[in-house]
Amino acid sequence: xxxQLSNLSDKELISRARKLKDREAEGVLLERxxxxxxxxxxxxxxxNPGTSVQTLFPSLLQRLSNGLKxxxxxxxxxxxxxxxxxxxxxxxxQIPYYPSREAREQLHTENRVEKxxxxxxxxxxxxxxxxxxxxxLSTDDRYLVEQFYLENxxxxxxxxxxGYTPEKVRQLLKKAKSRLAMQLTNQSHxx
Amino acid sequence: xxxSISYNERLLKIFAGVRCLNKDQLPRYLEGRLTDIxxxxxxxxxxxxxxxxxxxxxxxxxxxxxxxxxxSTGIQQYIRxxxxxxxxxxxxxxxxxxVKKRESLLIYFWLVAxxxxxxxxxxxxxxxxxNKPVMARPxxxxxxxxxxxxxxxxxxxxxxxxxxxxxxxxxxxxxTTPLATPPPAVKDTAKALVxxxxxxxxxxxxxxxxxxxAADSLRLKKAAIKDSAAKPAIKKDTxxxxxxxxxxxxxKTDKKDDNNNNSKEKEENGSNASKPAAxxxxxxxxxxxxxxxxxxxxxxxxxxxxxxxxAISRYKRLTPNNGRVGEMARYQMGVCYRSKGQTGKxxxxxxxxVRMDGTMKQAxxxxxxxx
Numbered sequence: 001x002x003x004q005l006s007n008l009s010d011k012e013l014i015s016r017a018r019k020l021k022d023r024e025a026e027g028v029l030l031e032r033x034x035x036x037x038x039x040x041x042x043x044x045x046x047x048n049p050g051t052s053v054q055t056l057f058p059s060l061l062q063r064l065s066n067g068l069k070x071x072x073x074x075x076x077x078x079x080x081x082x083x084x085x086x087x088x089x090x091x092x093x094q095i096p097y098y099p100s101r102e103a104r105e106q107l108h109t110e111n112r113v114e115k116x117x118x119x120x121x122x123x124x125x126x127x128x129x130x131x132x133x134x135x136x137l138s139t140d141d142r143y144l145v146e147q148f149y150l151e152n153x154x155x156x157x158x159x160x161x162x163g164y165t166p167e168k169v170r171q172l173l174k175k176a177k178s179r180l181a182m183q184l185t186n187q188s189h190x191x
Numbered sequence: 192x193x194x195s196i197s198y199n200e201r202l203l204k205i206f207a208g209v210r211c212l213n214k215d216q217l218p219r220y221l222e223g224r225l226t227d228i229x230x231x232x233x234x235x236x237x238x239x240x241x242x243x244x245x246x247x248x249x250x251x252x253x254x255x256x257x258x259x260x261x262x263s264t265g266i267q268q269y270i271r272x273x274x275x276x277x278x279x280x281x282x283x284x285x286x287x288x289x290v291k292k293r294e295s296l297l298i299y300f301w302l303v304a305x306x307x308x309x310x311x312x313x314x315x316x317x318x319x320x321x322n323k324p325v326m327a328r329p330x331x332x333x334x335x336x337x338x339x340x341x342x343x344x345x346x347x348x349x350x351x352x353x354x355x356x357x358x359x360x361x362x363x364x365x366x367t368t369p370l371a372t373p374p375p376a377v378k379d380t381a382k383a384l385v386x387x388x389x390x391x392x393x394x395x396x397x398x399x400x401x402x403x404x405a406a407d408s409l410r411l412k413k414a415a416i417k418d419s420a421a422k423p424a425i426k427k428d429t430x431x432x433x434x435x436x437x438x439x440x441x442x443k444t445d446k447k448d449d450n451n452n453n454s455k456e457k458e459e460n461g462s463n464a465s466k467p468a469a470x471x472x473x474x475x476x477x478x479x480x481x482x483x484x485x486x487x488x489x490x491x492x493x494x495x496x497x498x499x500x501x502a503i504s505r506y507k508r509l510t511p512n513n514g515r516v517g518e519m520a521r522y523q524m525g526v527c528y529r530s531k532g533q534t535g536k537x538x539x540x541x542x543x544x545v546r547m548d549g550t551m552k553q554a555x556x557x558x559x560x561x562x
Contacts (some may be wrong), residue, residue: 023281027274035214035263035269039246042255042262044290057266077211081242106206106239113206127199134202148238149205150198152231167248177205 002028010076017068026068030061031073033080040081044088060087071097074107106181112188133183141176148173209236212243214263221250483509483516490520499527518549525558534562 005013005028013032033185037060044052061096064083073079079097086095116122135141147153147161148169155166162169206280209232219225220233237244250259490505505526509520525540541562545553 003332004405011492023274027270031267031270032213033211033242034266035217035259036242036246039217039249039259041248042253042259045255045524046255046509053262053265057262057269061270065524081245099194109206110208113203114208116203125204130202131199145205149235149503150201152227153235154230155234170234170238170244177238180205184502 004089006032006055007055014068014076015071018077026065029068029076033076036077037084040084059091060084066094069099073097074099075103078103091170102178105185106178109181109184112184129187130180133180133187136183137176137179141172141179144169145157145176145180204235205320209233211236211240212503217246217250218256218260220247221256230408247267278309290336398559483512483514485521487516487520490523494523494527503527514548518544518547518551521547522551522555522558525555529562538562 001025005016005025008016008025008028010029010032013025013029016022017029037057040055041060045053045056060083064080067073067079067083071079078099082097086093086097113126116126134145137145144158146163147158153161155169157170158164159166164172212233216225216229216233220230223235237247250256486505486509490502490509493499493502493505503524506520506524509517511517512520521540521544523546525537528534528537528540538559541555541559544551545559
């Protein structure tokens with residue numbers, strides 16, 4: 001059962017945990033992100049020596065479990081990240097997760113691309129739309145996007161070419177992608 | 192052309208969803224032990240995912256790999272430990288629920304099967320009973336009247352009757368005035384009584400006792416008649432009913448006579464004390480009638496109790512009496528013989544009754560016809 005559940009996507013696990021009240025699915029989902037959660041908690045543990053591992057992780061996991069039952073989660077990774085961040089900022093407050101507009105637009109475009117996988121007509125429309133959106137980007141952004149996604153260059157390569165740090169490259173790419181997603185969403189709304 | 196298609200296809204890659212880094216990929220990426228494709232996919236994902244990027248940054252800068260590894264295995268174990276018992280419990284609950292459902296379904300099935308089976312059995316029984324009498328009736332019919340006549344007298348009457356007459360006779364003999372009806376079988380004597388009433392008190396008392404006894408006997412008879420009338424279809428003794436009707440009629444006329452008699456008695460008592468010879472004859476004749484009546488009644492009781500031989504022997508003692516009591520006794524003897532299955536004797540008795548040409552003639556004739 002565990003093996004079967006671990007093969008499911010985040011979306012399916014969330015729906016199982018919510019609709020069927022499947023604790024096992026909930027466990028598999030939390031386990032999937034547990035190592036990342038540990039990694040982002042390390043600075044907090046280091047900076048606050050008073051914080052105990054025995055209290056931090058159970059309470060954080062409990063909060064995540066509660067959020068899983070009540071909140072609408074589009075992207076699990078974003079939800080985990082935001083929940084952890086709000087927990088560190090306000091340990092006593094339960095601030096609900098709500099995805100940003102950029103995240104929603106990006107998710108919407110990702111879903112469109114996923115749906116168009118077997119539909120050639122839809123695929124062609126999407127491709128032309130992306131080309132138009134790319135044309136709308138600044139030269140720097142377009143260059144970065146084309147080099148990274150189409151020429152399969154790494155962060156390090158691009159950083160070396162441009163003289164940025166890899167983090168800066170990632171940041172620029174993220175912004176460019178967000179703009180692309182926004183343009184595509186606007187195009188679809190106009191149409 | 193193929194290049195252009197592949198180029199275009201690659202454009203879709205920008206928005207392809209890639210999963211977060213798993214537990215193995217994270218340290219391998221940090222150590223640079225990933226293939227180019229894998230590395231590119233991870234970086235593609237890192238553009239979107241802040242969680243993975245933050246995690247990588249933390250581990251890259253702080254270098255707390257050992258702590259990270261121990262904590263990540265610890266948290267994994269904690270999650271599994273907190274989930275497992277619950278999931279096992281859930282599985283058990285689910286299994287138990289399924290078993291219960293199956294059991295309840297089985298119970299419902301057997302209940303329905305039992306009801307249907309019972310219903311069909313009842314239906315078949317009804318059908319069988321509806322068809323059964325056609326075959327079974329001839330065998331059943333001769334048994335029933337014999338039992339009805341001989342063995343099943345009405346319980347109240349049969350229990351009360353043997354003790355009643357004695358008590359009543361003693362009570363009425365001591366206190367009551369002769370208001371009760373005289374015996375219906377002794378019409379002639381009653382008439383004689385009307386013509387020649389008793390004068391002295393002793394004679395009057397005797398007459399009163401006789402009247403009371405006669406009334407009792409009549410009551411018994413009526414009970415017997417009622418009993419027989421209760422099962423007219425089985426017994427086929429309708430003549431008795433007719434006889435009872437006649438008895439009733441005579442009874443009523445006698446009552447009237449008796450009343451007249453009493454009034455006349457009183458008048459004569461007051462006015463005159465003559466005609467002693469006539470008064471002597473009346474009590475003696477009434478006493479004979481009374482004994483016969485009494486015997487008849489006792490025999491009736493035996494008959495009702497089912498002791499037919501005793502009843503017949505009692506009735507036989509009454510055969511010298513050629514009056515109404517004798518006639519009734521013969522008729523009842525016939526009935527007894529018939530009940531015993533001695534049809535020859537029964538016929539003879541009924542013929543005698545017919546020959547006597549009394550009130551029971553018609554009933555006897557009918558009984559003869561039915562034999």
